Amino acid sequence: MTLESKVAIVTGAAAMLGSAIVRAMVHAGAQVVAVDIDTARGQALQAELGPRCRFVPCDIASDAALDGLVPGVLATEGRIDFLVNNAVVYGDSGLAATRGEWLRALDVNLVSGALLVQKAADALALQRGAVVNMGSVGGKFGTANRALYPAAKAAILQLTRNQAATLAARGVRVNSVSPGWTWSDALSRMAGGDRAHADRVAAPMHPLGRAGDASDVAQVVLFLCSDAARFVTGADIPVDGGFSMLGPDQGRAAGDWFAS
């Protein structure tokens, strides 16, 4: 899957998942604008990947910063083929969340990406480009004591369909990717940095027997941007090792439950 001579914007690019997406796109030949508020990690990524990756510090929740982003990329890179809306904040106090917490979470996790699609739409249409929005298994199932993050992720899946329907006539494809538990800063923190431990805990929920790697997700983002996915729009692709194919019975027939 080659992205040679294409230009991509990836938000939330500095952390493990975002940087894996940037790496995969750069290795496929794209020029990537890596957007994040984490300047130290963003600059480190740029240093690692060289001239095909340009780090742009940008708070996607700031209108002024977003207004400057697309013209800045067009001035420097000359075109925009792909937009990957990946940035996120995880803070979620569930039922106790204040209005301010709700608005902040929805602002970063949902609204800012939607506004970036709006601002990049003309440039994307010129290239008959593609958008990939980051969903999550968290937006598909009930989880106790969480509300803000799953509500935003569920909304992203619907927004993706609306954006796809809106932009199809201009040749822009819009899809989402929904990872299961993926080895990332958050999962590493929970597992005390022990990947094998994370895989053991993840295995019963992920029939392929482990947590995902950031590169597993990145490969599917690459596919959705590539010409191989030229007739795919409005779709959500789970990258979850089978998490979302299971129901509450964990894939075991009633007879098995009674026998055990």
Ligand SMILES: NC(=O)c1ccc[n+]([C@@H]2O[C@H](COP(=O)([O-])OP(=O)(O)OC[C@H]3O[C@@H](n4cnc5c(N)ncnc54)[C@H](O)[C@@H]3O)[C@@H](O)[C@H]2O)c1
């Ligand atoms: N890690 C998982 O297990 C998992 C599972 C399902 C879905 N996802 C999705 O994958 C994506 C990446 O998740 P992650 O675990 O790498 O998250 P993360 O918290 O490790 O990284 C998020 C990145 O977004 C950046 N960011 C936050 N606010 C920003 C803002 N206002 N402007 C610009 N950048 C901002 C952060 O600095 C960080 O680099 C998210 O959309 C998340 O919902 C992750």
